Amino acid sequence: GSSKEETTQTGSSAEQSSAAELSSEDIIKAAAENGSVGNWGLGNEYEVLALLSKYDLGSDYLSQDFTMDGFDDDSITLASAMTYNELGLVKNDYDGGYGYGDSVEYIDMNDEGVAMLEDNIFCTEDFAKENPNTVAAFLYASLKGWEYAVENPEEAAEICYTYGSSVSAEHQAYMAEEVAKLVTTDTQGETVTDIGNMDEDAMQQTLDIAKEYISLDDSDADAALQSLTLDDIRDSSYLEAAKSSDGTFDVEKSEVSIQLKWLPDAQFMGYYVALDKGYYKEVGLDVEIVAGGGDIAETTAVNNGTVDFGVTWVSNLASANAGGMNLVEVAQIFQRSGLVLVYKPENFE
Amino acid sequence: MVTGKNTAIEIKDLNVTFQDNSGNDVRALKEINLDIEEGEFVALLGPSGCGKTTLLRTVANLQEPTDGKVRVLGKTPKEVRLEKKFGFVFQAPVLLDWRTVSKNIELPMEIMSYEKEERKRRTKEMLELVGLGEFAQHFPRQLSGGMQQRVNIARAFGLRPEILLMDEPFSALDEFTKEKLHIDLLRIWEQTNKTILFVTHNIQEAVFLSTKVCVLSPHPGRLSAVVDIDLPKRRELEMRETPHFNELVTKVRNSFEGGSY
C-alpha cells in the first residue's frame, strides 16, 4: 500500500522534469529497440505493427497476458491498453487498479494516424437479406440505447450491473465514461452526432491497415483478403433504413440474439440500456444478449447461426470474410480507436 | 483298449513345446500317449520339471498342444471345459484375496448358478471336510499355507466335477490331514465314480489312491511307465502295511528311468 503511493509520487515528479521533452517517436524507438513493446496479439496487434512500421522498426512485440503486471514490473515499458479498460486500471487506484494516476503517459493511435475501428454490429449477409426489417429494427433500438447510454453513462453503468457485469462498480463507471467518448468522437477528435455511422475514410484506413498487417498462412484466404473492398464487408442500407424509420417495424424474426465480443460490461452498455429501457420491445424484438469473451469467436458464432448478430472489430470481420465467411457490418459503434500505448516517462529518461 | 468302459481321456502323440528367452525350444512334453477310462483314478509321478503340470493343463484346455491330439469324454478339451465338467486344484492355491474363505469356495458354484441355499450348504460341508469350519470368515492371507491349500481343495470338491484334475494337492499338508483327505477323496470317488487325474511326488500316496500310476521322465517329458494298481476299489489305511502294497511301491519305484528313485 504505502510503497505504491511513494512510487507514484516519484513517478509524477520525474514526469515533470524530462519526459515531456521526448516525442512519441523517441519513445517508440527506445521501447522497440529494447524489445519491450507489448500487445495482446490475437488480432489486437495491427495498429501497433503499423505504428512500428511507420517508424521503420521491427515487428517484434511482447505478448501481454490479461493483466498489466508486465507494465507494472517494467518488463513491458510500452504497453497496450484500451482507454476504457486497461488504461483505467493502470491509472486508478480502486480495487484491482495499479494506481499510477497521471504519472503515466500514453501514445494514442488516433493521433498517430494508425487508428483502426473497433466495436461494430454485424450479421451474415444472408440473414440481413432475409430479415431486412429485423436488422433495421435491431439497429434502431440499439442505437437508441447507445444514445441514451452516452448521455447518461453513470446510469448506463448501473444498468450493466443488473445484467451480470463482472467488473467492480468503480471500474464500470470509469468504463462507461470512456466508452461514451469513443462512441461520440471520431479519429480526428471531432464530435460525432450520428451514432453508428460508418465513416468511409476511417473504415478504408482500417481495411488498408488490416490488409497490410494481417498475415494469413492460408494463401487462398490471403489472396481474398487483399482483394477485399469496403463493399465486401459493410452494408449501410440497414442503417439508413433504421435512421429514416419512425420506429415501427414489420420484423421477419422477432426473437434475435447478439453475441458480444467480451464479457458483459460497459463496453456494451448501449445494448443493455436498450434491453433495460424496453427499446427492443418497442420495435417488436425479443433480444437475448449472449456474453462473449471466449474461445468461440463471435464471427464463428454468427456464421454458424448460433446467434444472429455480433459485435466485433472491423479487422476481425475482414479476416473472417477473407477466410470464406460472408458477414456484413451494419453499423459502426466505436468511431475511433480505443487503443493507446501507455508508458512510464521515467523509463525513457 | 477293449474294455466295457468309455475312454475319459485320450491323449495321442501329444507334444508341448515352450520357447525360452533366447528363442530355443523347451520340450515340456514329448510324444505322450495315454488312455484313461471313465471312473479311473490316475496318478502322475515324475521329477520336478518333467511336465506334469503341463499335461494337466493341456487336458483342461489351459494349454494348447503344440502337436498331437487330446480328447476328453470323446470331445475336445475346450468343449468339455465349456460344459463345465472340469475341476482343477492348482499347484499353488489360487484364491481371491478379497473374498473370504467361504466366498472363495462358493465362487465356482456362483458361476454355475447354484441356488444360494445349496451353495451355503455345500460350502459348509466342504469346510468341515477340510477342517476349516472355524475359518469360514477369514481372508486367505490370514491362513497358513496348508490351510490355503485346503481351501483350494474344498473349492474343487464342492463341485463334484466329471473330471477332477489335481496338481500336487496334498504336498503342503501334514500327514494326519493328508490321510484324512485321502480317505475323503476316495469316498467321493467311490460314490460318484468320477475320473480323477492327479499329480504327486509321493509314491506311497500314488499307489494308495490310484488305479493306475503314470511315470514321467524329464528332459523332454515322456511317459516312461504305466503301472496298474490292482488293489481293491475300496481302500483302507491298513492296506499300506500289506506286502502287496509294498510290492507295488517297489514296482513303481523301479519303473523310474535308471531306477534311481
Next chain:
Amino acid sequence: MVTGKNTAIEIKDLNVTFQDNSGNDVRALKEINLDIEEGEFVALLGPSGCGKTTLLRTVANLQEPTDGKVRVLGKTPKEVRLEKKFGFVFQAPVLLDWRTVSKNIELPMEIMSYEKEERKRRTKEMLELVGLGEFAQHFPRQLSGGMQQRVNIARAFGLRPEILLMDEPFSALDEFTKEKLHIDLLRIWEQTNKTILFVTHNIQEAVFLSTKVCVLSPHPGRLSAVVDIDLPKRRELEMRETPHFNELVTKVRNSFEGGSY
C-alpha cells in the same frame, strides 16, 4: 541348559495372537519355550495351521511376539536380522518376476555388496546344486512349481547365513531331487556348522536331517514334544534303513498329541 555350546535361539513364554475379522483372537502360538544351541539342526513338525510358520517368522523378526521373549545369539531378533545373519526360505517361493533365475539368486548378494565375480561364481554353484544350471536365464514364470522352490532354496543357500530358517523347503519336490538336496544341505551344515531351523510335514525327513525334532500341537499352537535325534552327525542315506532310525520315527510319531499321527 548346561552345555559347552552357546544358545543360538532362546524362546521364553512366547505368545503370538492374531485378530480375526470379527475381532476375536486367534492364538497362533501359546507359551512356547524352546532353546536351540548353536550348530543344531532343528526340525519343526506339526499339523497344518499349528503355528510353525509363525514361529519361524517370529524368530526372524518378521512377526512381533504378542508376549514373551525371543533371543537369537544372545541378541534380539531385530539385532540379528540387522546383522544380516538370517537366511529364510519362504513356504511359497518369493521370486521377483522381472528378474531371471540367476538374478533372483544374486539379489541378496547384490544387497550385501558382494563382488560381482563372487556373485556369479556362487550363483552358478548354487544353480548346479539345485539342478537348474540350464535355467539360469529363465524367468520365474517359465519354471515349474518345484523349480521355483529350488530357486528359493538356492537363494538362501548362496548366502551361508548364521541362522538358516526354512519353511517346508522340500515339500514341492520329488523324492529324488529331495534326497539330493537333503545330502547337500547336510554337507553344508556339517562344513559350516550353522544353526538350522526347518519346518516339515515329513517325519522321516525330520528324523533324517535333524538333531532335534520339535512337535507342535494346534489350536492353540503349543510345543507338545521335543525329541532328540542321536544319530551320528554325518548322515548317510542308508541310515534310513536302520532299526534305530525307525525307532526314532516311531517315537516322534507317538509324541504327537493323542498319538494319532
Next chain:
Amino acid sequence: MRKFKGLLEKKWFSTIFWIILLAAGWEIAAVYVGYVKRTPENILPHLYQIVAAAISKDPVSADMTATGLVLSAAAATILRAVVGYVIGMIVGFILAVLMKMSGIIEKMFFPYLMLILLIPVLGMAPIVLAVTGDIDKSRIIIAAILSFYPVATNTLAGLKSVPKEQLDLMFIYAAKPIEVYKKVLLPTAVPYIFSGLKIAAPMAITASILVDTLQGDGGLGCILSQSLKHAMSIYVFWLIVFFSAFIGIGSTYLLGGIEQFMLPENRNKRKIKRKVMKDERRSLQEKEELICQSKI
C-alpha cells in the same frame, strides 16, 4: 514425544504438515515479494490478506462479496464439471472394457483416444457446439472429453493387472465374460480405477473452468479472467486459485474415501461385521428371553 508420535500416525496429519510447510514457504516468499515488488498482491499476496478478502463484507462486484461471488460462480462450474466427470467416467470405463475385450480394438483406438484429448478445446469447441447446438451441453461434453482418458487408461491397466492364475481359474469354470468381470477383473481393477478418477477429477474442474469462457455468461472461468484482468479485486483471483486447489484436495480425499468403501475386501469385511452384530443381537435377545423366562 509419544503424543507427537501418535500424531504422526494420524492420516490427516501429513496433509496438515504439508499444508503448513507450503504455507510457510508461501509466506517467506510473500515477505520477499513485498519488499521487491511494487504491487506484491498481484504476484504473491500474504495468506492473511487472502483470508481477509475471503471474510471481507465489502462488495467486489454488484452487491456480492468476494466469497459470495466466487461461490455463486463456482456452483455452475462445479456442477458442469461433475456432470462432465460422471459422463467421462462412464465412457472411459466402457472404452476400457471394450479395449480389454479385444486387443484389436485396443490397438486401433487407443492412439486416437489420446488424440481426442489433444485436439485442443478451442478447435473442438465450435464443432461440439455445432453438434449439440447448445453451449451448456457443449461445456459438459468438453469437460467429459478431458476426463475420460485417464479413467480409460487406468481402468485398462487395472483390468490387465489380474494375475494369470486367477484368469485360469475362471477359464476352467468356463465363466461367462460378465462373471469374469464381476468376480475377478473389476475387483482387481478398483484401485486402478480410482487412481484414474483421482487424476481425472482436477482435469474435469480445469476443463470446466476453461469452457466457462466459450461464451462468457458466468461461471468461475469468467470471474477468473475478469479478476485476473484486475477488472475487480485481484483477491477474487487468489480466492479462485485457492478454492480450486481445495476442491482438488477435497476430491482426492473424497475419492479415497469412496475407494475404501468400494474395495471388495472392505465390503466383505462389513458384511462379516454386520453378521456378527446380528448374531450378537440374536444371542442377546435369546439371553434376555431366557432371563425373562427364568424370572417368570
Next chain:
Amino acid sequence: MSAEVYKKKKSLYARAKSSKKAQAAGTIIFPAILGAVIFILWQSQGLHKILNTDLFILPLPTKIISLIGSNFADIMVNVKTTLIEVIGGLVFGCLLGYLVAIAAASKPNIGKGGLAVLGAFASVPVVALAPVMNNWTKDVSSEAEVRSMVAKIIVIALITGANMCLNSYRGLINLPPYAEDLMATYAAKKKWVLLKLRIPNSLPYVFVALKIAVPSAIMTAIVSEYFAEYISGVGREIRENIVLAQYTTAWAYIMIACVIGVGAYILLMVLSKAVLKNYPKQG
C-alpha cells in the same frame, strides 16, 4: 457362450507363436486402418455430416495438409517451442512426481499428504496457474523467451507431476506378497528395497502414468501458451487463428499437435517394450 473373453486368449497363444515383428506391426497397422477410415470419411465430407459441421469449421484434410506444406518453416518454429516445453515439462514433472511418490512410499506418514498437495496443484486450472507462473518467473531471465519458457515448463511439470505421483505411488507400494519380508530378512537398507524392489516393481505403473502424462503435457502446453509472454508455439497459433476465424490454419496446427502426440505415443510404446521386456505380459 464364454467365447468372447477367451477368444482373446486363443489369439494370445496364436500371437505368442507368431513372431514379435508381426505383433509390433499390428501396433502400427490397426491404428493406420482406422486412420485411413477417418481420413476417407473426412475427405469425402461424411465426417461433416456426422458432426453436423461445415467445411469452414472443419476444412478438408487435403487443404490442411497443403497449408502445412506451404508454411512448413513457420510451423516448425512453433513446433520447436512446443516440443521444448513438453519435453522439459514432462521430464521435470515426471521426476518430481516420482520423487514425491518415493517419499510417500518410504515415509507414508509424512509423504501421503504430499500426494494430496501435489494433486491440489494439478487442480488449480491451467488458466490460473499459467499467469501466476508468468509473474513468479519474471526475475528468472531478462529474456522474455527464456522466462516464458520456464513458466510454461513449470506449469506442465506440476500438472504431469501430480498424475505420475498418483500412479507410481501405487506401483511403489503394491509389492508382490512377502517381497518386503524377503528384503527384511536380508536387513536390506531402505535404499536397497527401493532400488531392487520398489522401483522395478513400479515401472509398469510408470508407463501407465506416462500414457496419460504425455497427452496432458501437450494439452497443458497448448493452453499455457495462450498466456505466455513470448509469442510462439502451436497452441498460440491455434488460438490466434481461431480468433481470426482462420480454421484451416488452426486445423493445420491442431494436426501438428496430433502428430506430436502420435509421435510421442509411438516413442512411449517402443520405450515401454524395451524397458518392460522382462516383465510378465499384462492381460
